[in-house]
Amino acid sequence: MRRHLIGILVALAAIATFQGTALAASGPGENTRAAYPSYLVTHAGVAYRTGPGTHYPELGILRKGGIIAGTGHTSNGWIQFFLTSRPTAAAWVYSPYVAHAGYPVYRVVATGVHIRSGPGLNYPIVGTLEHGVIVPGPGRESHGWVELDLPSGAVVWASGQYLAQAADLSATPVEPFGPLDPIRPVHKQRPVHKQHVCRVARPDTHAC
Numbered sequence: 001m002r003r004h005l006i007g008i009l010v011a012l013a014a015i016a017t018f019q020g021t022a023l024a025a026s027g028p029g030e031n032t033r034a035a036y037p038s039y040l041v042t043h044a045g046v047a048y049r050t051g052p053g054t055h056y057p058e059l060g061i062l063r064k065g066g067i068i069a070g071t072g073h074t075s076n077g078w079i080q081f082f083l084t085s086r087p088t089a090a091a092w093v094y095s096p097y098v099a100h101a102g103y104p105v106y107r108v109v110a111t112g113v114h115i116r117s118g119p120g121l122n123y124p125i126v127g128t129l130e131h132g133v134i135v136p137g138p139g140r141e142s143h144g145w146v147e148l149d150l151p152s153g154a155v156v157w158a159s160g161q162y163l164a165q166a167a168d169l170s171a172t173p174v175e176p177f178g179p180l181d182p183i184r185p186v187h188k189q190r191p192v193h194k195q196h197v198c199r200v201a202r203p204d205t206h207a208c
Contacts, residue, residue, distance in 0.1 A: 036105040036166045037070040038136045039079065039098040046097040048151065052078030059083075059091050063153030068098065069105045069166070071138040084150050087132030091151070108133045108145065110162035119145035119157045126156055136164055 007136035044064040049056040068081040071090055079098065100189065108129045116123040116138040119142035129135065140147040146160045 025202060036072065036082075036099045036134060038103040038105055039068050039070055039081065039096065040103075041066045041068065042099050043097040044167040046093060048081075048091040048093045050091065052076055052080070052092045056092070060152065062093065062097075062151060066151070066153055067101065067136040067138060067149040068093070068151060069101050069134050081151070082134040084133050086130055086134050087134070103136050104139050105136045105166040106148070106163040107166045108135070109160060109164045113158050113162040115148065115156040115158050117156065119143060119147070123157065126154070129158065132133075163174060
């Protein structure tokens with residue numbers, strides 16, 4: 001009986017040790033999604049497109065030295081990144097023209113936030129970001145204001161109280177080729193020939 005009891009105690013100790021090891025291996029916050037990756041644009045005149053390839057329509061040009069926030073999706077050497085026109089907007093850029101960077105990525109948590117040309121209410125408003133928009137920044141802050149980089153090349157500021165680190169949120173990354181693609185490639189349709197309608201000029205003539 002004593003040996004049986006000792007065996008049970010040893011088994012329970014082994015199970016507890018295994019569970020503790022598993023928790024240590026997974027680490028705290030295992031279910032917390034990793035931060036969105038940020039990229040630095042390393043070349044001038046880099047075009048971004050609606051899909052991962054040069055046959056997709058061009059949406060605009062990225063500024064050299066600008067920062068973009070990746071969605072976590074890649075395809076054939078192309079990287080999908082967030083646009084800031086709306087929360088569900090994304091585009092693609094060719095990966096050799098950008099480099100991984102450790103810059104912070106933010107998400108707008110207010111209904112909307114004004115962006116300004118400088119860190120303060122005394123600077124003019126240059127636009128508005130909608131709730132849920134993902135936007136990166138170089139990590140510079142001033143008196144509660146955060147510097148942000150827009151894909152358009154503009155460098156703007158927003159009040160930090162309306163932003164949150166995207167790493168702290170559990171938003172699901174966007175799906176490639178899903179509803180987040182801002183524009184779909186438009187396939188040319190065959191022209192529709194309208195039927196010619198003969199309008200009679202006068203009742204006494206058959207001229208068209």
